Amino acid sequence: ILNVEQSPQSLHVQEGDSTNFTCSFPSSNFYALHWYRWETAKSPEALFVMTLNGDEKKKGRISATLNTKEGYSYLYIKGSQPEDSATYLCASHGSSNTGKLIFGQGTTLQVKP
Amino acid sequence: NAGVTQTPKFRVLKTGQSMTLLCAQDMNHEYMYWYRQDPGMGLRLIHYSVGEGTTAKGEVPDGYNVSRLKKQNFLLGLESAAPSQTSVYFCASSSTGGFRQPQHFGDGTRLSIL
Numbered sequence: 001i002l003n004v005e006q007s008p009q010s011l012h013v014q015e016g017d018s019t020n021f022t023c024s025f026p027s028s029n030f031y032a033l034h035w036y037r038w039e040t041a042k043s044p045e046a047l048f049v050m051t052l053n054g055d056e057k058k059k060g061r062i063s064a065t066l067n068t069k070e071g072y073s074y075l076y077i078k079g080s081q082p083e084d085s086a087t088y089l090c091a092s093h094g095s096s097n098t099g100k101l102i103f104g105q106g107t108t109l110q111v112k113p
Numbered sequence: 114n115a116g117v118t119q120t121p122k123f124r125v126l127k128t129g130q131s132m133t134l135l136c137a138q139d140m141n142h143e144y145m146y147w148y149r150q151d152p153g154m155g156l157r158l159i160h161y162s163v164g165e166g167t168t169a170k171g172e173v174p175d176g177y178n179v180s181r182l183k184k185q186n187f188l189l190g191l192e193s194a195a196p197s198q199t200s201v202y203f204c205a206s207s208s209t210g211g212f213r214q215p216q217h218f219g220d221g222t223r224l225s226i227l
Contacts, residue, residue: 004155032212043117043203044156046215089155093212100146100171101216103155 006104023090027071119219136204145187
């Protein structure tokens, strides 16, 4: 079983601040790294799937980078807005065949207006 | 535009009772998954299926059974519910099991075992 660690566990920022979170995963037998956004009372929603070392993905004000050699991924939010408040999950693939994901515990972001 | 639908949304059971959670997806996805989510822990995989008629154990399978008789449905059963199974259960599906495909989640079922 892979161990996927996320930090910080929670984060409070002011509207307009930029912020970032970390996801750490074992670098051996790496296949893919997923990021999901999970709003309260809703279901997790996929943000990015990253597979290559050095990958960078962007969706609006949210972007992510991947370092498979050292086993970490960063998620960045530029100019945080209250609607960005959510829990951000990362998950690593332990197998290329079955799509099994090992999830981290998540980083909960609160953006204050 | 349903995606992944879970029923019921809430349920309270007594210890020893049985029940089945239903997950239905309308995206023609091959792969389906059942997770549980507990406070302070990440989503943990209970069972999964790579196609109609197939099932496999995940990380925490004990106390649960599953069936995938139809491609669009994935059922999670609790034969004899225990308080330790109090949790929020999420179903997900993906178009293939390949690592490039994101998983699509249902809204969850909140289950309490008294």
